[in-house]
Amino acid sequence: MKELRIQRGKWKGKKLSAPEPISGHANFTSSLVKKATFSILENRLKQLESSWEDVVWVDFFGGSGQLTIEAVGLGVKKAYCFELDQERFGKLLKIFKDLSQVRLFRKDATRYSGTFAIDNEDLCFIYLDPPYTYWTETPVRMNDMLLKVMSYLKNFKSKGTILCQLPDKANFPKAIDQWTKEIRTYGSHYLLQIDF
Numbered sequence: 012m013k014e015l016r017i018q019r020g021k022w023k024g025k026k027l028s029a030p031e032p033i034s035g036h037a038n039f040t041s042s043l044v045k046k047a048t049f050s051i052l053e054n055r056l057k058q059l060e061s062s063w064e065d066v067v068w069v070d071f072f073g074g075s076g077q078l079t080i081e082a083v084g085l086g087v088k089k090a091y092c093f094e095l096d097q098e099r100f101g102k103l104l105k106i107f108k109d110l111s112q113v114r115l116f117r118k119d120a121t122r123y124s125g126t127f128a129i130d131n132e133d134l135c136f137i138y139l140d141p142p143y144t145y146w147t148e149t150p151v152r153m154n155d156m157l158l159k160v161m162s163y164l165k166n167f168k169s170k171g172t173i174l175c176q177l178p179d180k181a182n183f184p185k186a187i188d189q190w191t192k193e194i195r196t197y198g199s200h201y202l203l204q205i206d207f
Contacts, residue, residue, distance in 0.1 A: 047195065063082075065134045067134065067135045068083070068136050070090070074094065076102070083112065094117060139156075192206075
């Protein structure tokens, strides 16, 4: 079984087992994309003159938990992690059992993406890395989820970034055009960055 290595923060070097495939689909964030993700977010922190201690972290498709572990290890003040699969969720419960700043949800993130709580001016980083079939087979569901998250964020004075890992340069609803966005390529992976 493939192992995933934590790259930064207080658990740097720790190894996690990659999640078992679901319905024949193995899905975990590669080390290249993970490194890029945190580099993008650290640049965003500099831009906003802020630090990890000010961040509310939201991972809508937790999987192995590796990105949330890194975020918590870097000192985020609060973390929300969603994972629908029962076995993966059980592993996340063990990983985060003693960490009071982490809240876990065994829910379908595409339906419950408005259940994380932020204060009016929180700095918020949101990460979406669903199984790629969500983008290719049910793109309307993913587009609706993005719009729901952005609609929720409009109620606050919060600043932050949404990062979505994609299998290709997907077509997005026009409503996203009012947000600053950029698509970056990392090997065969794409990261959509939406700043708010």
